[in-house]
Amino acid sequence: MNKDKEEIILLAHGDGGLLTRELVNNIFLRHFDNPLLRPLADAAVLPAQTGRMAFTADAFVVDPVFFPGGDIGKLAVCGTVNDLAVSGARPRHITASFIIEEGFALAALEKIAASMAAACAEAGVTVVAGDTKVVPRGHVDKIFISTAGVGMIPDNLGLGCHRLRPGDAVLVNGSLGNHGLTILSARENLGLEGGLQSDCAPLNGIIRQLLDKCSGIKIMRDLTRGGLATAAKEIAEAGGIDIYLQEALLPVDAAARGGAEMLGLDPLYLANEGKFLAIVDPTEAALVVEILQRHPFGRDARVIGEVRAGKGNVYMETALGGTRIIDYLAGNPLPRIC
Amino acid sequence: MNKDKEEIILLAHGDGGLLTRELVNNIFLRHFDNPLLRPLADAAVLPAQTGRMAFTADAFVVDPVFFPGGDIGKLAVCGTVNDLAVSGARPRHITASFIIEEGFALAALEKIAASMAAACAEAGVTVVAGDTKVVPRGHVDKIFISTAGVGMIPDNLGLGCHRLRPGDAVLVNGSLGNHGLTILSARENLGLEGGLQSDCAPLNGIIRQLLDKCSGIKIMRDLTRGGLATAAKEIAEAGGIDIYLQEALLPVDAAARGGAEMLGLDPLYLANEGKFLAIVDPTEAALVVEILQRHPFGRDARVIGEVRAGKGNVYMETALGGTRIIDYLAGNPLPRIC
Numbered sequence: 001m002n003k004d005k006e007e008i009i010l011l012a013h014g015d016g017g018l019l020t021r022e023l024v025n026n027i028f029l030r031h032f033d034n035p036l037l038r039p040l041a042d043a044a045v046l047p048a049q050t051g052r053m054a055f056t057a058d059a060f061v062v063d064p065v066f067f068p069g070g071d072i073g074k075l076a077v078c079g080t081v082n083d084l085a086v087s088g089a090r091p092r093h094i095t096a097s098f099i100i101e102e103g104f105a106l107a108a109l110e111k112i113a114a115s116m117a118a119a120c121a122e123a124g125v126t127v128v129a130g131d132t133k134v135v136p137r138g139h140v141d142k143i144f145i146s147t148a149g150v151g152m153i154p155d156n157l158g159l160g161c162h163r164l165r166p167g168d169a170v171l172v173n174g175s176l177g178n179h180g181l182t183i184l185s186a187r188e189n190l191g192l193e194g195g196l197q198s199d200c201a202p203l204n205g206i207i208r209q210l211l212d213k214c215s216g217i218k219i220m221r222d223l224t225r226g227g228l229a230t231a232a233k234e235i236a237e238a239g240g241i242d243i244y245l246q247e248a249l250l251p252v253d254a255a256a257r258g259g260a261e262m263l264g265l266d267p268l269y270l271a272n273e274g275k276f277l278a279i280v281d282p283t284e285a286a287l288v289v290e291i292l293q294r295h296p297f298g299r300d301a302r303v304i305g306e307v308r309a310g311k312g313n314v315y316m317e318t319a320l321g322g323t324r325i326i327d328y329l330a331g332n333p334l335p336r337i338c
Numbered sequence: 339m340n341k342d343k344e345e346i347i348l349l350a351h352g353d354g355g356l357l358t359r360e361l362v363n364n365i366f367l368r369h370f371d372n373p374l375l376r377p378l379a380d381a382a383v384l385p386a387q388t389g390r391m392a393f394t395a396d397a398f399v400v401d402p403v404f405f406p407g408g409d410i411g412k413l414a415v416c417g418t419v420n421d422l423a424v425s426g427a428r429p430r431h432i433t434a435s436f437i438i439e440e441g442f443a444l445a446a447l448e449k450i451a452a453s454m455a456a457a458c459a460e461a462g463v464t465v466v467a468g469d470t471k472v473v474p475r476g477h478v479d480k481i482f483i484s485t486a487g488v489g490m491i492p493d494n495l496g497l498g499c500h501r502l503r504p505g506d507a508v509l510v511n512g513s514l515g516n517h518g519l520t521i522l523s524a525r526e527n528l529g530l531e532g533g534l535q536s537d538c539a540p541l542n543g544i545i546r547q548l549l550d551k552c553s554g555i556k557i558m559r560d561l562t563r564g565g566l567a568t569a570a571k572e573i574a575e576a577g578g579i580d581i582y583l584q585e586a587l588l589p590v591d592a593a594a595r596g597g598a599e600m601l602g603l604d605p606l607y608l609a610n611e612g613k614f615l616a617i618v619d620p621t622e623a624a625l626v627v628e629i630l631q632r633h634p635f636g637r638d639a640r641v642i643g644e645v646r647a648g649k650g651n652v653y654m655e656t657a658l659g660g661t662r663i664i665d666y667l668a669g670n671p672l673p674r675i676c
Binding site: 010011012014015016017018019020021024028040041042043044045047048049050051052053054055056057058060061063082084086087089093095096097098099102125127128130131132133134135136138139141144146148149150151154156221222224225230291312328329330331333334335336 | 348349350352353354355356357359377379380381382384385386387388389390391392393394395397398401420421424425427431433434435436438439440442449466467468469470471472473474476477478479482486487488489491495510559560562564568576586597629666667669671672673674
C-alpha cells in the first residue's frame with residue numbers, strides 16, 4: 001500500500017480487487033491468522049467433529065466505536081462468545097463481517113482488529129471467515145460489525161426452561177448497567193464519574209467452570225440489550241413460572257448507581273456485556289456463588305431472587321416490602337448501545 | 339402492533355423490548371418459522387451430526403434494496419448458500435442479522451423477509467438465528483443484512499487448488515455481468531434495455547448434481563464481487579498454475595453485452611450472483627457441460643478456457659489471436675453492488 005492509501009478506507013478497499021486483498025492480508029489476516037482462515041476461501045472448512053452444535057449471530061452498531069472498557073471489536077467477539085456460552089456451548093469459531101464507511105481511518109480499523117484478536121485469544125476462539133464491504137460516505141456511520149459463531153455442546157448437558165422448578169435460585173455474576181451507562185456517557189459527553197467502564201468480557205471461561213463443577217445449572221442468559229429485566233421476563237414466560245427478584249440484593253456498583261440516578265435510568269433495563277443470569281437448583285446455589293466469586297468476572301456474584309410457581313411474571317420485592325411487576329421495556333429506547 | 343406503529347421501523351423496534359419481540363414474531367418468525375429458530379434462544383442448537391463443516395459469512399449493502407431479479411434478502415440467502423455450495427458443502431442453516439434505518443417501511447421489511455424465506459425454501463436451508471438493530475435516521479442507508487451459513491461436506495469430497503493440472507477445463511454456467519449491470523442500471527436510472535435482470539439464484543442444486551455425477555470437479559468459485567477475472571486470478575495464484583481464457587467462448591448475453599458496452603465496463607469484472615466457475619478434469623468436461631445445460635441455472639454453460647503450467651497468471655486469448663493478461667481490479671470501484 002502506498003503512503004496515501006494507508007490512511008483511510010477507500011471505496012476500492014471493498015471492490016474485491018487489489019486493495020481488498022491488501023486490506024485482508026495487512027489487517028485481518030495479520031491479526032486473526034490461523035490455519036482455518038488462511039486459505040481465504042469462500043467458506044472455512046472446519047475439521048470433522050461429532051455432536052450438537054450451537055450457532056448464533058449478532059450485529060454491532062455501537063456508537064462511539066471506542067469507549068472505556070472496550071470497543072466495537074471486543075464487543076462483537078464477546079457478544080457472540082457469550083451467546084454461545086450461555087447456551088452451554090464451548091465457543092470454537094466465529095465469522096466477522098465489516099461494513100465500513102469510506103474515509104474511516106485505517107489505524108482505527110487496525111486497532112479494532114487487534115482488539116478482536118485479543119478477545120478471541122482470551123476466549124479461545126478463532127476467526128475463520130468474514131467479509132468486508134465499503135459504502136460511500138454518509139451511507140453508514142463509521143463501522144458496523146456482524147459476527148456469527150459456532151460452538152460444541154457437551155453430550156450430557158441439557159439446559160432449558162423446562163427444568164425450572166419453584167425454589168430454584170436466580171443469580172447474577174456482578175454489577176448491572178455498567179455497559180449501557182458507559183456508552184451513553186461516552187456518546188453524550190456526560191462525564192459520568194467513579195471510573196465507570198463497560199463490563200465487556202468473554203464469559204465462556206467462568207461459565208465453563210460452573211458447568212464442569214455443578215449439575216444443577218438449569219438455564220443461563222447473557223444480560224445484553226434490555227438488561228436483566230428483559231432476560232428474566234423472557235425466561236419466566238418461556239418456563240411458565242414466576243421470578244421474584246429482591247431489590248436489596250441486586251448488585252449495582254457505585255459508578256453505575258451514580259450514573260443511573262443522574263440520568264433517571266433503571267439499571268435493571270440497561271445493557272451489560274459481561275453479565276449473565278443463571279437459574280440453578282437451590283441445593284447448589286452456594287456452590288455456584290463460591291465458584292463465580294473466585295473468578296475475576298464474578299467477584300460480585302450473588303443470589304438475587306428465586307423461581308416460584310406462576311404464569312410467566314417477574315416481580316421485584318422492594319426494600320420497603322412492596323412488590324412491583326417487571327415487564328418488557330416499552331418506550332424510551334437507547335439506540336446504538338451495542 | 340397498533341396501526342401507527344405498523345407502518346415504519348422505530349428505534350424501539352431495536353431496543354430488545356416489546357416492539358422488538360413483536361417485530362421478530364410478526365415478521366421474522368412468521369416467514370422463517372422452523373423448529374430450530376422457534377425457541378428464539380441466544381443460540382440455535384443444531385442436531386448432532388458428524389463430519390467436516392463449512393462455515394461462511396457475508397455482509398450485504400446493495401443499493402437499491404429491490405432490483406429486477408431480486409432484492410437484498412434473496413441476495414443475502416443466495417450469496418451465503420453459494421459460498422457453501424462452491425466449497426462442496428450441502429448448505430443446511432443460515433443466520434441473518436438486520437441493521438435497519440429508523441423510518442424504513444415495515445412493508446418493505448416484510449417483502450424482504452418473504453423473499454428470503456422463498457430463497458431458503460428453494461435452497462433447502464433454514465434461518466436458525468439472527469439479530470435486529472435499528473439505528474437513527476441517517477446513520478445507515480435503509481437496510482443492511484449480514485448472513486452466515488453452515489453446511490456439511492461429504493466425507494469423500496476433496497476440492498482444492500492442489501488438484502489442478504495442465505489441461506484441466508475451465509467452465510462457467512452462463513452469462514457474465516448481469517447482476518452488476520442490473521444494480522448499476524437500477525441505481526442510476528440508466529434504463530438499460532433487453533430485459534436485463536440479476537442472475538441471483540441459489541446454486542447448491544446444480545452443484546449437487548455435478549458433484550453427485552462427476553469425480554473430476556477440482557475447484558469451484560462463485561463469481562460475485564470482482565467477477566470472473568478476480569476468481570480466476572485468485573485460483574491461478576493459489577494453485578501456482580496459469581489459466582487461459584478464450585474471449586470468443588465467454589458467455590455474455592445480449593442484454594449484458596449492450597449494457598456493458600454502453601457503460602464502458604468489462605463483464606469479466608462485473609459481479610454475478612448466480613454464476614460459478616468450475617475447473618474439471620478434461621475427460622469430464624463434456625459430461626459437466628451436459629449436466630449443467632440440463633439445469634435451468636446452467637443453460638448457457640460452456641468451457642471457456644483451460645489450465646496450463648505457469649506461475650499464477652490469467653491470460654485472455656482474443657478473437658483476433660492476441661493475448662492479454664488479466665489482473666485484479668485496480669481502480670474504478672463500483673460500490674454497493676452486493
